[in-house]
Amino acid sequence: MAPLSTLIPLLLAALASALPDVTPVQLYAGTCAGYPNWPQDGDRSGGFLLVPDQGDNSTVDGLITSVEALNTTVVDVTTVVASARTILQCYDTAVNSLYTGVPLYIADTDGADNGELGYFAAGKTPEIYEHQIDGVTQSGVFLGYGGVTAWAYSFVPSLGGAGNFDWFAMRLLDAQDGALNEGEFYGFLKVVAE
Ligand SMILES: *[C@@H]1O[C@H](CO)[C@@H](O)[C@H](O)[C@H]1NC(C)=O
Ligand SMILES: *[C@@H]1O[C@H](CO)[C@@H](O)[C@H](O)[C@H]1NC(C)=O
Numbered sequence: 118m119a120p121l122s123t124l125i126p127l128l129l130a131a132l133a134s135a136l137p138d139v140t141p142v143q144l145y146a147g148t149c150a151g152y153p154n155w156p157q158d159g160d161r162s163g164g165f166l167l168v169p170d171q172g173d174n175s176t177v178d179g180l181i182t183s184v185e186a187l188n189t190t191v192v193d194v195t196t197v198v199a200s201a202r203t204i205l206q207c208y209d210t211a212v213n214s215l216y217t218g219v220p221l222y223i224a225d226t227d228g229a230d231n232g233e234l235g236y237f238a239a240g241k242t243p244e245i246y247e248h249q250i251d252g253v254t255q256s257g258v259f260l261g262y263g264g265v266t267a268w269a270y271s272f273v274p275s276l277g278g279a280g281n282f283d284w285f286a287m288r289l290l291d292a293q294d295g296a297l298n299e300g301e302f303y304g305f306l307k308v309v310a311e
Contacts, residue, residue, distance in 0.1 A: 149207035153310035164311035172304030
């Protein structure tokens with residue numbers, strides 16, 4: 118049996134978030150240069166998707182983001198592969214729907230919308246980050262704001278009936294280790310070329 122001194126850190130780690138302790142570093146503030154396939158014409162990126170990554174509930178990883186079935190303002194995570202994917206672009210530092218040009222914002226974390234991502238009338242313009250651990254750049258680029266790339270996800274089971282399906286809600290935290298509400302778990306939101 119392993120000595121207690123080696124077991125205790127393992128037990129503590131199992132209780133805490135498995136989200137890596139990364140330092141988010143914003144890429145090319147003030148331009149779209151950090152987004153995939155930049156530049157197209159002017160300060161415009163190519164199309165990209167947002168994909169949950171490194172979630173503490175790994176079933177969220179690799180799923181696609183889509184507007185909610187019952188609320189076409191809020192972007193969340195669908196479990197239905199056939200759902201319309203939310204395809205975005207960065208243009209003149211704003212993040213827009215690739216097809217409609219409608220901008221996407223992160224709602225204030227202190228308001229009722231609580232850090233959700235969506236086609237709101239106003240809010241915080243999403244930013245793109247890389248992750249570093251001890252100064253070493255990790256793979257992938259991630260969506261966040263204000264130095265934070267950690268999101269709270271929560272599983273929302275289907276109510277049953279036609280057109281209803283399981284999904285995950287998501288909201289950006291106000292700090293990388295921001296507090297979770299009951300039922301939420303940590304994860305990142307990866308930016309992936311379409
Ligand atoms: C994790 O996701 C699964 C669905 O993929 C769900 O059944 C389960 O309740 C979730 N667990 C937590 C803690 O969110
Ligand atoms: C959709 O959700 C947002 C954020 O929670 C809310 O502000 C808006 O009123 C909702 N819209 C509808 C049609 O329910």
